[in-house]
Amino acid sequence: MHSKDQISHDEYQKTADWLMSQTKHRPQVAIICGSGLGMLADTLKCQDSFAYSDIPGFPQSTVQGHAGRLVFGELKGKTCVCMQGRFHMYEGHSLLKTTFPVRVFKLLGVETLIVTNAAGSLADGLQPGDIMIIKDHVNFPGLVGLNPLCGPNDDKFGPRFPAMSGCYDKNLRCQAMEIAKQLGVAGLMQEGVYAMVGGPNFETIAEARLLHRLGVDAVGMSTAPEVVVATHCGLRVFGLSLITNKVVKSYEDSV
Numbered sequence: 001m002h003s004k005d006q007i008s009h010d011e012y013q014k015t016a017d018w019l020m021s022q023t024k025h026r027p028q029v030a031i032i033c034g035s036g037l038g039m040l041a042d043t044l045k046c047q048d049s050f051a052y053s054d055i056p057g058f059p060q061s062t063v064q065g066h067a068g069r070l071v072f073g074e075l076k077g078k079t080c081v082c083m084q085g086r087f088h089m090y091e092g093h094s095l096l097k098t099t100f101p102v103r104v105f106k107l108l109g110v111e112t113l114i115v116t117n118a119a120g121s122l123a124d125g126l127q128p129g130d131i132m133i134i135k136d137h138v139n140f141p142g143l144v145g146l147n148p149l150c151g152p153n154d155d156k157f158g159p160r161f162p163a164m165s166g167c168y169d170k171n172l173r174c175q176a177m178e179i180a181k182q183l184g185v186a187g188l189m190q191e192g193v194y195a196m197v198g199g200p201n202f203e204t205i206a207e208a209r210l211l212h213r214l215g216v217d218a219v220g221m222s223t224a225p226e227v228v229v230a231t232h233c234g235l236r237v238f239g240l241s242l243i244t245n246k247v248v249k250s251y252e253d254s255v
């Protein structure tokens, strides 16, 4: 990593200070809305919203279906901040830029990060329209050193070698399943393992078979770097994948 790619603590703090000067909301929960899930932010009450282009230091979203707005407000009695649109490695952002908002959330006083994404299913039991509660992830870019924590460690955020076992909070996963049962939608939900690939191309059949054999249930191109950075700085994490497609695993099914 080049030193020009580094982001100083002051830069995160400046963005957090600017946001706190613009809104009275002090969120406990941050929600990153994946592709097609941005409408959740529209349901917040007493909204204050900011275009990413107006927020000092914030990266810009280039993906269709991502509005590029940070929305503060109340959701079921909790003060939240929602990202309508996230940053992906395949857009050309450095991993520190893709995860920039997570550290800003920490400085705003957020305690819990909810990550959502669109993902392709590799598991027989996960159909398009189902929701997977993420119980763990395989961070393929991270395994080969494409990790936002590479480079000098910022001790003010967390330790040099943070543990990632249990990074998806067990209590939150259990609560989500209980609530799904109460709402009568448990049949659409199950826990599973998400894998992040770099993208932007979708998987070859050989790659899909490899992921399946490795125990991956759903695959996408985001989320893992945000969760790594959130866990590093002590945020509690809950994650959901909205299954948008079945990944093609058979040469007979390919077009």
Ligand SMILES: O=P(O)(O)O[C@@H]1C[C@H](O)[C@@H](CO)O1
Pocket: 033, 034, 035, 086, 116, 117, 118, 119, 220, 221, 222, 223
């Ligand atoms: O932000 P997310 O992860 O929902 O973005 C979607 C899913 C894949 O990462 C990528 C291609 O579909 O866009």
